[in-house]
Amino acid sequence: MRILxxxxxxxxxxxxxxxxxxxxxxxxxxxxxxxxxxxxxxxDRVLAIKxxxxxxxxEFSPDRVALERVFAQHNLRTVMGTAQASGIVLAEAAxxxxxxxxxxxxxxxxxxxxxxxxxxxQVATMVRKLLSMSDAALLPDATxxxxxxxxxxxxxxxxxxxxxxxxxSTLTPAQQKWRDAERQSRRxx
Amino acid sequence: MRILxxxxxxxxxxxxxxxxxxxxxxxxxxxxxxxxxxxxxxxDRVLAIKxxxxxxxxEFSPDRVALERVFAQHNLRTVMGTAQASGIVLAEAAxxxxxxxxxxxxxxxxxxxxxxxxxxxQVATMVRKLLSMSDAALLPDATxxxxxxxxxxxxxxxxxxxxxxxxxSTLTPAQQKWRDAERQSRRxx
Numbered sequence: 001m002r003i004l005x006x007x008x009x010x011x012x013x014x015x016x017x018x019x020x021x022x023x024x025x026x027x028x029x030x031x032x033x034x035x036x037x038x039x040x041x042x043x044d045r046v047l048a049i050k051x052x053x054x055x056x057x058x059e060f061s062p063d064r065v066a067l068e069r070v071f072a073q074h075n076l077r078t079v080m081g082t083a084q085a086s087g088i089v090l091a092e093a094a095x096x097x098x099x100x101x102x103x104x105x106x107x108x109x110x111x112x113x114x115x116x117x118x119x120x121x122q123v124a125t126m127v128r129k130l131l132s133m134s135d136a137a138l139l140p141d142a143t144x145x146x147x148x149x150x151x152x153x154x155x156x157x158x159x160x161x162x163x164x165x166x167x168x169s170t171l172t173p174a175q176q177k178w179r180d181a182e183r184q185s186r187r188x189x
Numbered sequence: 190m191r192i193l194x195x196x197x198x199x200x201x202x203x204x205x206x207x208x209x210x211x212x213x214x215x216x217x218x219x220x221x222x223x224x225x226x227x228x229x230x231x232x233d234r235v236l237a238i239k240x241x242x243x244x245x246x247x248e249f250s251p252d253r254v255a256l257e258r259v260f261a262q263h264n265l266r267t268v269m270g271t272a273q274a275s276g277i278v279l280a281e282a283a284x285x286x287x288x289x290x291x292x293x294x295x296x297x298x299x300x301x302x303x304x305x306x307x308x309x310x311q312v313a314t315m316v317r318k319l320l321s322m323s324d325a326a327l328l329p330d331a332t333x334x335x336x337x338x339x340x341x342x343x344x345x346x347x348x349x350x351x352x353x354x355x356x357x358s359t360l361t362p363a364q365q366k367w368r369d370a371e372r373q374s375r376r377x378x
Contacts, residue, residue, distance in 0.1 A: 042291070043283030050280045070269060080259060083269050084276030091239045091277055094232030102231070 002029065004062035005149030006053070006089050007141045008070070010036060010081030013049050014141030017060045018131065020153040028131040029060060031142045045081075050088045057092060065093040066152035068144070069102035103151050108144070111151035123147050191218065193251035194338030195242070195278050196330045197259070199225060199270030202238050203330030206249045207320065209342040217320040218249060220331045234270075239277045246281060254282040255341035257333070258291035292340050297333070300340035312336050 007014035017029040034052035036045040067089050070082050093100045106116035112126040124143045128134050130150055138146075196203035206218040223241035225234040256278050259271050282289045295305035301315045313332045317323050319339055327335075 041283070041289070043279045043289045046276050046279040047283035050284070080272050083272030084279060087235050087273030087276030088280055090232045090235040090273060094230070094236035095239070100230070100232040 001064070001153070002060065002062045003064045003066055003149040003152050004056065004060060005066040005145040005147070005152065006086075007068055007144035007148060008049075008082050008085035008089055009078065009141060010045050010049065010085055011038060011078075012139065012141040013052065013085055014139065014143070014145030015053065015056050016142060016146035016149050017056070017062060018146065018149045018153065024153070026130055026150060026153060028133055028146070030056070031138065031146055032056065033139050033141050033145075046084055046088060049085050050092065053089060053092055057096060057098075062098065064099045064101065064152060065089065066101050066103060066148045067093075068108070068148055069104045071104075101152050101155075103148055103155070107155070108147050108151040111154050112147050190253070190342070191249065191251045192253045192255055192338040192341050193245065193249060194255040194334045194336070194341065195275075196257055196333035196337060197238075197271050197274035197278055198267065198330060199234050199238065199274055200227060200267075201328065201330040202241065202274055203328065203332070203334030204242065204245050205331060205335035205338050206245070206251060207335065207338045207342065213342070215319055215339060215342060217322055217335070219245070220327065220335055221245065222328050222330050222334075235273055235277060238274050239281065242278060242281055246285060246287075251287065253288045253290065253341060254278065255290050255292060255337045256282075257297070257337060258293045260293075290341050290344075292337055292344070296344070297336045297340040300343050301336050 001020045003018055003020060005014075005016045005018075007016075013034040014031075015034065016031045019027040019029055021027070032052075034049055036048045040048070067086055068082075070079060070086055090100060103111075109118040109123055110116040112118075112130065113122045115122075118126075120140055120143075124138065124140070127143050127146045127150065128136060128138070131146060190209045192207055192209060194203075194205045194207075196205075202223040203220075204223065205220045208216040208218055210216070221241075223238055225237045227234075229237070256275055259268060259275055279289060292300075298307040298312055299305040301307075301319065302311045304311075307315075309329055309332075313327065313329070316332050316335045316339065317325060317327070320335060
C-alpha cells in the first residue's frame with residue numbers, strides 16, 4: 001500500500017510518499033516541497049502546484065491520497081491559497097480514481113506523537129524516527145506531508161473523508177464549530 | 190473579445206460567457222450552472238466542477254476569464270468549497286495561457302448597477318437588461334457569472350488580479366482587512 005500525503009499551500013506545498021507493509025511497517029519513498037513565489041500571478045502559482053502534484057502522482061502511483069483538512073478559522077492570511085491548492089489535489093486524485101482521505105492537524109499530531117497538541121518539533125522528531133531518517137533536515141511542509149501519510153496509514157483509509165469529521169476527540173472547539181457549519185451546509189445543499 | 194465569468198462554488202458553479210464588441214456592446218454567448226450534490230464525495234464534486242469548466246473553456250475558447258474574488262470572512266459555511274472550486278478555475282485558465290481577473294462582489298455590483306451594495310434582484314435585472322434577455326429566468330449563480338463577465342468587460346482585464354485589490358472604493362471594511370492580510374502574506378512569502 002502506497003500513500004501520498006499532501007500538506008497543501010501556495011507558497012510551499014509538501015508532498016510525502018510512504019509505503020506501508022502488512023505489519024504496518026513504514027518505508028519512506030519520497031518527500032518534496034513544491035515552492036511558488038508570491039511574486040508570480042495567482043493562476044501561475046496554482047498551475048505550478050498542479051504540475052508538481054501531477055508529476056508526483058505519475059512518478060509514484062500511490063494507492064491513496066491523504067490531505068490536510070483545512071479550517072477557515074485557521075491562518076486567515078493563507079487559508080484561501082491553502083484551499084485553492086487543496087482543490088487541485090482533490091480533483092487530480094479523483095480524476096485518477098484514488099481514494100482521498102482528509103485528516104485534521106490534531107488527528108495527524110495525535111497519530112504520530114500521541115498528543116493532538118504536539119508542537120512542530122515533536123512531529124518532526126517522530127516522523128524522522130518512524131521513517132528511519134534520523135539525520136535528515138526537512139522543511140516543516142515536508143514533515144507535515146509525511147506525518148499526514150503516516151496518520152493515514154494508521155487510521156485507515158477510505159471513508160474518512162466524511163467519518164473523520166465525526167471524531168470529536170481530536171477536534172478543537174473551533175474545529176467542531178466549523179465541522180457543524182459544514183454539516184449544515186451539506187444539509188441545506 | 191470573449192469573456193468567461195465564473196461564480197465559483199461546489200454545489201452550484203455558475204459559468205457565463207459574453208462577447209464584447211469594439212463599442213462595448215455586450216452579447217450573451219452562453220450561461221450554465223454546474224451542479225454537484227452534497228451527497229457526493231468531495232473529490233468527485235471538485236472533479237465534476239473541473240470537467241464542466243474544461244468543457245466550457247473548450248467549447249467557447251474565451252480570451253479572458255473573470256473569477257469572483259473570495260474572502261475568508263464571507264459565508265463561513267461555504268467558503269472552503271468556493272476556494273477549492275476557484276483553485277480549479279485558476280489552474281485551468283493558467284494552463285491555457287488565459288488572462289485571469291479577480292473581481293470582488295461589490296466591484297461587480299457597482300459595475301452592473303452603479304451601487305456596490307445592490308441586492309441580488311437589482312443585479313439580475315441589470316444583467317438581463319444589458320444582455321437583452323429580459324424574459325429569462327436565471328439561477329442566481331448564472332446571473333452572478335454573467336455579471337462578473339460584464340464587470341470584467343467594463344473594468345478592463347489583465348493585471349486586475351493584483352491591482353483591483355488596491356481599489357479601496359469598492360472594498361468593505363472586512364474586505365480591506367482581508368486584502369491587507371493577503372498583502373502581508375505576500376510580503377512574508
